[in-house]
C-alpha cells in the first residue's frame with residue numbers, strides 16, 4: 001500500500017516524554033459531503049469555510065510505554081467521558097498502521113471546546129482535527145524532525161479517518177476535499193487549500209443561530225449510509241461536483257449573490273436528501289423554516305446579501321460579507337432571535353486554521 005506521505009517506522013528511539021497542544025476550528029461546508037464509501041472516502045467533492053471562534057483545544061502529554069499496546073486516558077472539559085474516550089481509543093487503534101509509534105505510547109489527552117458541547121454544533125470536525133494535529137506533531141518529534149511545521153496532508157488524512165469533514169478543519173480559510181478537476185492537487189484522501197479566492201470571502205461571517213441544541217434523531221453516520229439506497233444519490237453526487245466547478249468560479253470573481261444562492265441551494269438539497277431517504281427523516285424544526293422565510297423576505301426587501309446554509313441539523317448558519325455586519329446584527333436582533341433557543345447565537349467567521357498551543 002502506498003501513502004501520500006512518509007510513515008515513521010522508528011519506534012525504538014530514545015525519548016521519555018513530551019507534550020503537544022493544538023487548537024483546531026470547526027468548519028461549515030458550502031458544497032456538502034453527504035454519502036461515502038470504502039474507508040471514509042467521499043462520494044463527491046466538498047468545499048468549506050474554516051471557522052475561527054468555534055474550536056477545540058487538545059493537549060496530549062505522551063510517555064514511552066514499556067510493554068506494547070496503546071495506553072490512553074481522556075478528559076473532556078476536565079471530566080472523564082467514557083463515550084468520548086472509547087471513540088478516541090478506537091480511532092487511534094485504527095490508525096496504528098500510519099503511526100506505528102502509537103503502539104508504544106501512553107497518551108494523556110485533555111480536550112475542551114470553545115462552544116457548549118450541547119449547542120447543536122458538530123464538534124467532531126474540530127475535535128478530530130485537533131487530535132490529529134497533536135498525533136502528527138508527536139510523530140514528528142519522535143522521528144527527530146525539528147520543524148514545528150506539521151505535514152498538513154498527513155494531518156488531514158488522519159483527521160479524515162476520524163470524521164470526513166474533519167479533514168477540512170486543518171486547512172486555513174477555505175478547504176476542499178475530494179478529487180476534482182477544478183481544484184489543483186485535490187484528493188479523496190485529504191483536503192487542500194482553495195486558491196484564487198476573492199478577499200470578500202476571506203472575512204465572510206457565519207453566525208450560528210441555535211434553534212435546537214437537542215441531540216439529532218439521526219446521526220451523520222446513519223445519514224451517510226442512507227445515501228446508498230437513495231434513488232437520487234447518483235444525480236446528487238454529479239450535482240455536487242458540478243457545483244464545485246461553479247463555486248470555484250464564484251470564489252474567484254467575488255460574486256456574493258451567486259455565492260449565497262449556491263449555498264442556500266446546497267442546504268436545501270442536503271435536507272431534501274434526508275427527507276427522501278428510506279426511511280425518511282426531517283432534521284429541520286419549525287423555527288428553521290421561519291428563519292429561512294425571514295431571511296429570503298429580508299433580502300428581497302432590502303437587497304442586502306444575507307444568506308443561510310444548514311448543517312445536518314436544524315440550526316441556521318447565517319452567511320454574509322463583512323461589509324454588511326451592522327445590518328446583519330440588527331436583522332438578527334429584530335427578526336431572528338425570537339426563533340432561537342434562549343437567544344443563543346455563536347458568532348463566527350472565516351479563520352486561519354490550526355493554532356499551536358504549546
Ligand code: PMV
Nearest residue numbers: 029032033163164165220312
Ligand atoms: O464528517 P461527518 O461524517 O460528520 O459528515 C458531515 C456531513 C455534513 O456536515 C452534513 C456536510 C459536510 O460536508 O460537512
